[in-house]
Amino acid sequence: MKRNLQVSSLMVALGFLSTAAFAQVKNVPTIAGTTPFGSTTEYNTWSIGVNAGVLNQTNIFGFNRQGFNKLKNNVGYSAYVKKQLSPSFGLKAQYMGGKVGGINENASIGAVQEFEAKTPWSAAVSAEFLLANTNWRFINSIVKPYVSIGLGALNFETTTTTSVVSTTAKSQTKLYVPLDLGFKFAVTKGINIDLGYQLNWANQHFDGVPAGQYKSDLFSYAHAGLEFALGAKEKPSLSNSNPVATLVNDYTAKYDELKAERNALIAANNELKGQIEAINNDLKDDDGDGVANKYDKCPGTPVGVQVDGAGCPIVVKNETKIIEKIIITEEDKKVVAEAIKNLEFDLSKATIRPSSFASLDRVAALLIEKNFKLKLAGYTDNTGSLQLNMRLSKERAEAVKHYLVSKGANPNNIEAYGYGPNDPIATNATPEGRQLNRRVEFTLF
Template sequence: MKTILTAWAAGMLALAVPFTGAAQTNTPAGTTTTSSAGIFNGTKDFKTWSIGVNGGLLAPVAPTGGSNDFTKWKASAGYGAYVKWQILHSLGIRADYTGGKLQGDNSKELGDGEAPNRAYESFETSLKWSAALSAVVNVATINWLYKQNFVQIYVSAGAGLAGYSPKVTPANGNEMDYKPDGSIKELIIPIGAGLKFKLSDAVNLDLGYTMHYVDGDNLDGYNYGPNRDKYSYGYAGLEFSLGPTHKPQLAWNNPAKVMYDELLAQKTALQQELENTRSANTRLSADVDKLLKDSDGDGVSDFFDKCPGTAQGTKVDGSGCDLPRDTTPKVTVVKQVTEEDRRIVREAIQNLEFETGKSSIKPSSYASLNRVAELLKAKGFSLKLAGHTDNVGTEANNMRLSKDRAESVKQYLVDRGANPSRIEATGYGESQPIASNKTAAGRQKNRRVEFTLY
């Protein structure tokens, strides 16, 4: 039996450990404390510690297990105190202390109507102390529809140790100590229930009843039968919550109601935000329509149009008004090519020489080409360059070489400031000879770039 009770005590304490860890990890850092604490903010917004004092009646009996080894039990005064830590809305850990006196005798007749034939007439046990650690669970609340309840029903179970000194009185004898050399210490298992009323934010009325099962048959100083002894304590007392006055007690906070109110508030806020968004979208759509509307079709919206009613197709400026018309008469300037201009071009043609088989212009040609570039810049003439070769080599190579040489002359003139859009460079290869390719002199004449000024 002692092994079973020890295992029960270890199990009750083990059950409290995970709940304690869960309560510690639920508290987010860096949040502010308010009196209207929310369920998602952890326990730091609540008062979780409390102390209690009580007084009541002790009796060597329990509703589940009956009386001890004497046929009649008597109720005696008892007292107690406790410290409680509320780790969740419905779970707390409580350390209890209980003291008082237990009494009983064999004056009650047995079931057959005869006086019991027992070795002892009565007993009196001084319960010097009992200390227990229990888990306290709130199993029901009377005020379920409100955030802060005012009535609780709770149950408790745990384990502890009791120290007591029994005295027994033999039949027709003197009272004597059951254990003259000192007090007895035994493991106890307390199981209880109670009803708690909230008197204020700091004080609760606590009405409870706890049965204590002793791991021994020596509470009344007499070992009679196989059952272990037990005692019960019915009490009334006051519980005082510890902590700042603006914080509510965690045990009285109704998590379901708080959750409902928070979700309702979130729903209302979301509905308001949605309505605000719809209103903003309506205003935005109206503003967009206003910005895009163009009644006269001139490409400028009515919002910016300073000249509404412009005829369709009329060119307007950014404000929607007609663009100013240029009434200045146009003067056509006819450019004439003079004999001097032709002479400059002829000299450039006569002096133009390329590296053999290449499109690179020899430096001896630069001076006359510079005069052509100045002429083009000064008078804005256009120039057509036509490249030609002799028939030495393949036709494809000659076509490429003639085109490259014409382009080379164009690039030279452009580098000296001539307008590239007024210069056309074309290659004709060996297709347009001006002399016979059978002689060196004829081939020399055919290797040329013709300049046409206009």
């Protein structure tokens, strides 16, 4: 009886310890590569288990002992194969062997005082329920209480001893019902420690005592062992997975992805705002003389004063002008056409690229030599807002005028206009067409 009390205390302590661990342990999801409501093919669903322990006729709960109250500990062993059908439910086929014995110290003369039932084998199919994986509060806890119940066949050969004689009955195979309670501890991704206590209801002749007040005999199996998941190493075990953990992980991943995309859009938007502000600053004309601050060499010109391409006032001299007939030759037109062909600007800016300087120098020399007048008309494609395109086209025409004036051309002979996307010479539906529409036209007169 004292030994029975010790075993009972040990199992109760184990229960409290496991419950405490179940409540306090950090959740360790093993759900990489799985999706909410995904197929079981995302998991390893097969596992095997081996364990060993102690077989006894009596049990820690103190019922159905048939008078065999004195412990007679014997080694038992077991192995099983399990198929997990859902995170909280599986079916397992179990083998168990060993021997069970009991002593009735209060047996009357002629009654069975001791028995020993050898169990070479037993085979049962059980339904197993993992309680942790049905609890949404604890996501993939390391400690998982479980309960299983099944039905199987038990082979046994019982030897009974009375005060007079020992008798061995013929080997029998009868139905039995195993009920297993315990805890599984997840130590790695695919390995669990299995601690359990199994009650087995067997045929009433299991202990060799004629039928009495109990319709069946009961023996217990306290065991410890390991459970190993089978399958690909990169997959998690279905028995270690909680559906809530998978859902939370999927939600968190999508939230992080959307947050990253949002931050990228905000950064791109801020960069675009900076570019627009820079362009607006370049197009400012504080004195209102028609020349942007960027190119205005005489800022603060009074309103109404006529200025040249550099923004400086034009001095009009009272002198007699001799009007000469202007003749534009084919060679002159060729110089202008070459300048148009070679004229290039930085992307979305009015900065002339150095590759265009040589041909513009020849245009400037032509204007100086023959005193030609020149009309500059800037155009863009239809990409962007109309306001921005009008400003950019005007700015580019002004940039060409400023360059020619800087080379000695008379600013009064050069007119600069911006027409934006108006009057395209090609379609804006193709990159090639848009390239042709981005131009500055030169007209000599």
